[in-house]
Amino acid sequence: MNNTELEQIVRQVIAGMQGQPASAPKASGPVPKSARVAMLTGIEKFELQEYTLPEIGDDDMLVKVEGCGICGTDAHEYKRDPFGLIPVVLGHEGTGEIVKIGKNVKKDSAGKPLNIGDKIVTSVILKDDPEITMFDLNKQNVGGADVFGLLPDDEVHFNGWFADYIVIKKGATVFNVSDLDLDSRILIEPCAVLIHAVERAKSTGILRFNSRVVVQGCGPIGLICIAVLRTMGIENITAVDGEEKRLEFAKRMGADKTVNFKNHNGIEALAGAVKDSFGGHFADFAFQCTGSPVAHSNIYKFIRSGGGLCELGFFINGGDATINPHFDLCSKEITLVGSWVYTLRDYATTFDFLKRAIAIGLPIKELITHKYPLEKINDAFVTNVKMEGLKIAVINE
Numbered sequence: 001m002n003n004t005e006l007e008q009i010v011r012q013v014i015a016g017m018q019g020q021p022a023s024a025p026k027a028s029g030p031v032p033k034s035a036r037v038a039m040l041t042g043i044e045k046f047e048l049q050e051y052t053l054p055e056i057g058d059d060d061m062l063v064k065v066e067g068c069g070i071c072g073t074d075a076h077e078y079k080r081d082p083f084g085l086i087p088v089v090l091g092h093e094g095t096g097e098i099v100k101i102g103k104n105v106k107k108d109s110a111g112k113p114l115n116i117g118d119k120i121v122t123s124v125i126l127k128d129d130p131e132i133t134m135f136d137l138n139k140q141n142v143g144g145a146d147v148f149g150l151l152p153d154d155e156v157h158f159n160g161w162f163a164d165y166i167v168i169k170k171g172a173t174v175f176n177v178s179d180l181d182l183d184s185r186i187l188i189e190p191c192a193v194l195i196h197a198v199e200r201a202k203s204t205g206i207l208r209f210n211s212r213v214v215v216q217g218c219g220p221i222g223l224i225c226i227a228v229l230r231t232m233g234i235e236n237i238t239a240v241d242g243e244e245k246r247l248e249f250a251k252r253m254g255a256d257k258t259v260n261f262k263n264h265n266g267i268e269a270l271a272g273a274v275k276d277s278f279g280g281h282f283a284d285f286a287f288q289c290t291g292s293p294v295a296h297s298n299i300y301k302f303i304r305s306g307g308g309l310c311e312l313g314f315f316i317n318g319g320d321a322t323i324n325p326h327f328d329l330c331s332k333e334i335t336l337v338g339s340w341v342y343t344l345r346d347y348a349t350t351f352d353f354l355k356r357a358i359a360i361g362l363p364i365k366e367l368i369t370h371k372y373p374l375e376k377i378n379d380a381f382v383t384n385v386k387m388e389g390l391k392i393a394v395i396n397e
């Protein structure tokens, strides 16, 4: 053994002791000089723009985007620019592979090691708000924090997931999810919304294994709600929606019974159908997963006295709803909780939920009904706005 070989071995041992990989991990091909982003440049108009990829700072990462789901929030921005962000690179339900990593970046937000080649998702970018921390259970949801894909365009440009690459800056919460497949990783963000909602529901003390639960609205949020309830052992679930196809999917996700509101004229008949689905009982607990004010007004009629309600359908302002405080809330002593986004703790819980859902055979990955390449992002959004599918995703090959 000569000196050079000896030196190499010593270096490897020292690197190993420092927790660094002794050999360079394999990256997915060379990183190009420039890459594309899908810039929303006007209402309902994305343009692919090419920019030079920046040098990575010691606290940053460069991630090769593999895919990103289209969220309701993205669709609102695309249609009307309510956040005033245009020009903007959208996309926050994204995932990809680390191709460059700054020397100060060692671990993800849950303490798992991070290396080149790992698959990650991001959650919020923490500012200086001490109220939003990782492990304070339900202390505060992350609403109001910055998120990649909802940031104004800047000189780097690679700050949203609808792109070939994204630059992850210091302060971002990042999770190593290399043990999940691409479809599951794209579904993490919407699933975290339901993990949080069910945690909120549990805080009422009403939700139990044998509870009769009604889930109103069978879009992606309602369907994931059913899957979360099912994975935690709740079996007596009735799904309410107006589309037979969605109700069928709800059954495959774990709903025991379904009620199509279009088959029942008026709220009394509809409430009667929900009651029949539980063998002559009203629901112990209800989840309201639509953005319709009428649906909010209706759902109280499905719940027994002493029951509970989690309202999570109004992700944005959908207008006012009318209820009768005496009959709907007070005299029945309903316990009502609202839910919005998630805590960072819920985000980490979501990874295990996805594994459990897949393990018990729930068709959770079928929520992704359409996949488009980045260059077809305009078509992807048109499909999303037409509400033809469930979850629409942009996938980079």
Ligand SMILES: [Zn+2]
Residues within 6 Å of the ligand: 071, 072, 073, 092, 093, 189, 190
């Ligand atoms: Zn979202």
